[in-house]
Amino acid sequence: MSLLDTLASAPPRQGALAPLGVEAAATLQELGLPMKKTEAWRFTSVRELVSADLAPAPLELAPTAAPPSGHDVVSFRGGHARFVAPGATTLVLGRLGDGAGSEHLRVGAAFAALNSALFADGVVARVTGAHESPLFFDYEGIAGHAAYPRALVVLEANAELTLVERFRGQSSLTSAVLEVVLGPGAKLTHLRTHEDEGALLGAVDVRQARDSVYASHVFSFGGAPARLDLGVHLEGEGAECRLDGVYVAAGATHLDHHVRVDHRAPRSRSAMRYRGLARERATAIFDGQSHVHPGAVGCEAHQQNRNLLVDPTATVHTKPHLEIHVDEVVASHGATVGALDEDALFYARSRGLPESEARALLTYAFLKELVDAVDGQGGSALRAAMRDALLSQLPGGEALGALEEELS
Amino acid sequence: MLSIHDLHVSVGGTPILKGLTLELPAGQVHAVMGPNGAGKSTLSYALGGRPGYEVTAGSVTLDGQDLLAMDVDERAAAGLFLGFQYPVAIPGVSNLHFIRAALNAQRKARGEAELSAADLMRRAREKAKLVELPAELLKRAVNDGFSGGEKKRNEIFQMAMIEPRLAILDETDSGLDIDALRVVAGGVNALRGPDRAMLVITHYQRLLDHIVPDVVHVLVDGRIVESGDKDLALRLEREGYESARTEAQREVRA
Numbered sequence: 001m002s003l004l005d006t007l008a009s010a011p012p013r014q015g016a017l018a019p020l021g022v023e024a025a026a027t028l029q030e031l032g033l034p035m036k037k038t039e040a041w042r043f044t045s046v047r048e049l050v051s052a053d054l055a056p057a058p059l060e061l062a063p064t065a066a067p068p069s070g071h072d073v074v075s076f077r078g079g080h081a082r083f084v085a086p087g088a089t090t091l092v093l094g095r096l097g098d099g100a101g102s103e104h105l106r107v108g109a110a111f112a113a114l115n116s117a118l119f120a121d122g123v124v125a126r127v128t129g130a131h132e133s134p135l136f137f138d139y140e141g142i143a144g145h146a147a148y149p150r151a152l153v154v155l156e157a158n159a160e161l162t163l164v165e166r167f168r169g170q171s172s173l174t175s176a177v178l179e180v181v182l183g184p185g186a187k188l189t190h191l192r193t194h195e196d197e198g199a200l201l202g203a204v205d206v207r208q209a210r211d212s213v214y215a216s217h218v219f220s221f222g223g224a225p226a227r228l229d230l231g232v233h234l235e236g237e238g239a240e241c242r243l244d245g246v247y248v249a250a251g252a253t254h255l256d257h258h259v260r261v262d263h264r265a266p267r268s269r270s271a272m273r274y275r276g277l278a279r280e281r282a283t284a285i286f287d288g289q290s291h292v293h294p295g296a297v298g299c300e301a302h303q304q305n306r307n308l309l310v311d312p313t314a315t316v317h318t319k320p321h322l323e324i325h326v327d328e329v330v331a332s333h334g335a336t337v338g339a340l341d342e343d344a345l346f347y348a349r350s351r352g353l354p355e356s357e358a359r360a361l362l363t364y365a366f367l368k369e370l371v372d373a374v375d376g377q378g379g380s381a382l383r384a385a386m387r388d389a390l391l392s393q394l395p396g397g398e399a400l401g402a403l404e405e406e407l408s
Numbered sequence: 409m410l411s412i413h414d415l416h417v418s419v420g421g422t423p424i425l426k427g428l429t430l431e432l433p434a435g436q437v438h439a440v441m442g443p444n445g446a447g448k449s450t451l452s453y454a455l456g457g458r459p460g461y462e463v464t465a466g467s468v469t470l471d472g473q474d475l476l477a478m479d480v481d482e483r484a485a486a487g488l489f490l491g492f493q494y495p496v497a498i499p500g501v502s503n504l505h506f507i508r509a510a511l512n513a514q515r516k517a518r519g520e521a522e523l524s525a526a527d528l529m530r531r532a533r534e535k536a537k538l539v540e541l542p543a544e545l546l547k548r549a550v551n552d553g554f555s556g557g558e559k560k561r562n563e564i565f566q567m568a569m570i571e572p573r574l575a576i577l578d579e580t581d582s583g584l585d586i587d588a589l590r591v592v593a594g595g596v597n598a599l600r601g602p603d604r605a606m607l608v609i610t611h612y613q614r615l616l617d618h619i620v621p622d623v624v625h626v627l628v629d630g631r632i633v634e635s636g637d638k639d640l641a642l643r644l645e646r647e648g649y650e651s652a653r654t655e656a657q658r659e660v661r662a
Contacts, residue, residue, distance in 0.1 A: 362498065
């Protein structure tokens, strides 16, 4: 079924979500879905995805098993969510269809708009105070159906949360949208792992009030393609975001990260650090944009993208970009694509490491620096999990992991 | 233990070592001194097997084995340790993790069992004390954010952990103040022994006040032009390398 047919045959939404659906359908009818000639999608072809059946997976594909108790987990399957009410009073989970938080929802662009038009229901998480344990969003991608998971996370003033999103499975097409609203002084640590081996198109949109802190840690290991559009809006004075990303692209994997920060308030700070490696015939893309808008004086905006290109058949595209409309700003950007440092390689080999082991160790070290930066509630367990996930992606990873065991 | 015979090495097509011959028996410490550009670092890198250092003639054996036929890591497993003039930082790998990887790799290559974590830790704490390396530096990333002195102490720490047959210390004294120099030299002296040989490469005599060599060799323009006891180093300090250089030229003419 084509895009327009799919939109026409979608059941009309009722209640608070109805206006969003109407607006999204209108946007799509006017602009359509992106094509190769769309600049932002130049390196990621979606032609096959767009020509596939875009109809949302039926409700029967929703998760059948209840999420494990003892943790706050929302399970998504086929775009449908299942969860149990949290035990602590600091976290409330609800349905977007019930109207809670719908005023925060935005249509978005491209596949995010498609999600806005077609998601059946979504989840809203509302946090007051410091929530002690991580909140997990587990997404299982399924073959044969399109899925449109939708979530909204709202942190009230001074609230704190660690959110862990995990994408797994084999999606034919998943277009996932997460919106985050951070109140004054709120602090969100956000881990997101892309291990779905199918087609995952994700949008994360973050709006930050005064003195809020958003720490994002993206780990992309799978996807054909996996695309992330991460947009952060620093709307309140002193708001800060730290956006780290690690990617390992191998085989037919195609990983595309588009990260954008808009500084709209004085003394707001942003730092992007994306690092990855591409080997075999894989492709990795980093597109970073930092915009400092008029009036946003005293800002800091930093971008760094470093890539290891392991095989001549692999491809890396990197495009850091700063746009600054005020005078008083501290900004930097840089991108590198290259091989391992020859001096470090010789140093490690001179200590007795065979070349392949030395390369594996240095590659791991290069990426692990960003694993070590993971913080927040349950940080050490999350770092260990991310470390293991990273090691599982690297040649010789098992031996490297064993070296770190028991050394403390 | 180490026999270097008529060694010629080129870097980027330019000959640097031009027929270097040197015998280093087990149990001895030899110093190689020479002016800038004489080929001191080239000697250490060539022995270590650094890519880009092309041996065009000559031979090097370690305990009778052909060192030049070995890969870099095989040389380490055979007992060679190279102390770097500029130790390299490796962010993301802790010092302990790194030395464990190195020891395991060497032991595996020699067909020995791996060190247990407990043994490794015990040894690391003991050897760190030897060179006054603060324990927290063991958990920090290799040389990352270390001061010049800490990096050099870390080199000697690694040497103490590895317990090599042959250590080549390339300008270990460069960039050290007198206190750091004493600590580093103390670590080196503690490792002297009848089964171990050391080649200490230096520009200045002052290191040799602390690490007293059995033999001093003077390296000028890619060749050993003079060898003697520790007093030769004092004479060079007094008279400079000019006299040695003149002798070398005389020799060439003759």
